[in-house]
Amino acid sequence: MDFTSALYLGLDHPSRTLAPWGQFTLGTPAVLEAPPGTVETAQALAELVGCERGMVARSTLHLFWDVFGGLGGRGQALYWDEGSYPVAQWGVERAAARGVPARNFPHHSPGALARLLARESRQGRRPVVVCDGWCPGCGALAPLDAYLEVVRAHGGLLILDDTQALGVFGVPEPGLPYGTGGGGSLRRFGLQGPDILWCGSLAKAFGVPMAVMAGGAKVVARYEELSETRVHCSPPSVADLHAAERAVAINLREGDVLREELARRVGHFRGRLRQAGLSAVGGLFPVQRLQFPPGVDPRKVHERLSQREIRTVLQRSRCGPEVSVSFILTARHRAAELDQAVEVLVEAVHGRHPGRTRHE
Helix, strand or coil: CECCCCCCCCCCCCHHHCCCCCCCCCCCCCCCCCCCCHHHHHHHHHHHHCCCEEEEECCHHHHHHHHHHCCCCCCEEEEEECCCCHHHHHHHHHHHHCCCCEEEECCCCHHHHHHHHHHHHHHCCEEEEEEECEECCCCEECCHHHHHHHHHHCCCEEEEECCCCCCCCCEEECCEEEEECCCCHHHHHCCCCCCEEEEEECCCCCCCCCEEEEECHHHHHHHHHHCCHHHHCCCCCHHHHHHHHHHHHHHHHHHHHHHHHHHHHHHHHHHHHHHCCCEEECCCCCEEEEECCCCCCHHHHHHHHHHCCCECEEECCCCCCCCEEEEECCCCCCHHHHHHHHHHHHHHHCCCCCCCCCCC
8 A cells, every 4th residue: 555645636647638749848948939738737827826827847946946046146035934845945055055145944933034034124135935835744834824924024025835735725615624726825825916926846736747836927927037947948748738737627627526535535544543542743634744652663663564565654854753654645545445554553553563463
């Protein structure tokens, strides 16, 4: 049983389900000619997440290379949540190497950010604040509304990596644990504005290895003009774009149904953990980071699960315990699989030999 895949909604896009294409790639950089459907797909994704305009790229690494490379050295300063995903931090490092002042602040702490910006406001630089929408480590949404309030008080820009939340969270709706629409964190909080730059990969819930940047029309146009990866790197392939089109269509047609199914699976898993005397961080988000009793070594638990052919993630958290074991759930997992996995997990936690049953 596999609990390592982040295809939360179970979308995998077999070739037979995609529209056909005459060329896999055009052989030209996007600055000369974008593959067919690029503009339409970027716009559909921008509207999904609640922004005016979008721009696609092969990955968030490509996007952040452009975003942070385009920051001005003297006019702006970077402030990043210390729990941010490493790819965003690589972008911060690129900006810092170009002379942009960069400081981190405590994870999910708008108060610390406010105090930091207040101290440095006399330097006259525009603050650019970087954070993730959802943190799998502590299992919580970032306080985006509070972050944005601080950013706006100083005339700054909020850069959001929303890869985890895209396709899972959406507009709050009674009876729907994740909300409706799957547009991500901005939709969850009801936030929008030209001082937000949204970035995210479709490789999780939507199952497509490409990324999109979205925001106000002017700011996206600026980064599109400054983009180095549009000149020196390949754009998403035609196949990627067709998969993205399919993912957006499925999300519109049956995304809320898939998210309800996912929530049931996560709820079932957490219920079985409680019955077994165990627990996990993550709420109803599909990444469930296990919490073990004192003295239990997560590495040994992971190894024992592997011996029973149950694949889990040995996770080094940026904001939690140094090492932990996580189960990643999808809408395709069956209740019987989850029941069996928890039974084996209990044996692994208590150090029983992988070949023995509970009655031996």
